[in-house]
Amino acid sequence: MGLEIESRPSELPYIERVWRSRSDDVGRMTSIATPHWELVFWEHDGRVHSAVQGPEPNAAPAPVPKDATFFGITFALGTSMPHLPVSRLVGGSAEIPDVTRRSVWLKGSAWHVPDYDNAEWFVRRMVRAGIVDRDPIVPALLDGAAPDASQRTVQRRFVAATGLTQGAVRRIDRARHAAVLIQDGVPAQDVVHLLGYFDQPHLARSLTRYIGRTATQLRGPDPTEPLSLLYRPSSADPA
Template sequence: MGLHVESRPSDSPYVDRVWRSRSSDVARMMSVAAARWDLVFWEHRGQVSAAVQGPETLARPAPVPEEATFFGITFSLGTLMPHLPIDRLVNGSAAIPDPTARSFWLKGSTWHVPGYDDAEAFVARLAREDVLARDPVVAAALDGGRPDLSERTLQRRFLAATGLTRGAVRQIDRARQAAILLQEGRPAQDVVHRLGYFDQPHLSRSLTRYIGRTATRLAGPQPLAEPLSLLYKT
């Protein structure tokens, strides 16, 4: 009963994570904030759907189709589809028209629907066909490098590649990390010190905004009626 999620990390520079899930006797979930975008496929009552899901800057309730299966690829920061400007996808999505269980249409070509175990091969082909790109400046900055650019230029490149500012990405990722630590049983005060929040009210405001849960609720049993969406260590 609920939303059953399985995910794994990826060794592809384009991919952050690959995931799949299925719903059972649940009508709604809390979709937590996410700094990365996804390519998602789902099947419900024999109907196949697909979409590019943009970054989410707030937690918000979302409907869950009954007895549906989902498969998604979460792309790394700095990876983008140039023909779909990422700033237009923030807090939104772009539906892929008329997909089937075996194929879908993207940027003027037909593609086989990937699976959980071969997602990286599919992504590599997207990159070879120039459907995907990766901004090396953003990737270097995220890896701790110091690109030879002004701060203003770097911020502009970061925003163009991710749809978000570096500050927004840090805040979202920190809130997700805090939620995981609290679910693992860490005391809220320890989380405050470990992740650099000013105090517990600061932590509480961040969790409410980005996760849709208070620290107390995260530390206790998760309600089956409204489970959290994919939450993993970034």
């Protein structure tokens, strides 16, 4: 009972993660903050829906349709759809109309609906068709490189590609990493030192804002209001 979630990483540089889930007797979840945008499909009451879900700058409660199935592609930072700028989707979403079990319309063309096992094939096609692009400056920055551009240009391109500032991405990823460590049984004081928080109150404020849970609540999950997908971000470093 609750929200069953399965996910996997991807070797394709355009994808951060692929996931699927099923809701069972749950009407609401806590959607934790994420710097990534997603392409999501779900089926409920015999109807198929799809939407582009933008980055979430803060944790927030979200309704969950009962007895529904979901599939999503979480895109890597720096990946975007030029015809639908990420900056317009922060904290929101854009529904994709006229979706069926077999087809979805993207930028004027009909595509076969992807699934958990062929997400990479689907995204490769999106790249070849020019629907998805990637700004190389973002992964370079996340890897610690110093791009050959002014700081102002770097900041502008980062926000254009992700919808968020570098600082916001670091804070969200650090909170997500902290939540994973706490769920794994690492004491809060150790998490403070491992991830560079000033003190435990600083960690507590971060968890409340970005995860929607305290350290105590993370150790005892609430089945009536589960968390959305939580995993250690690939770019989570002390900041």
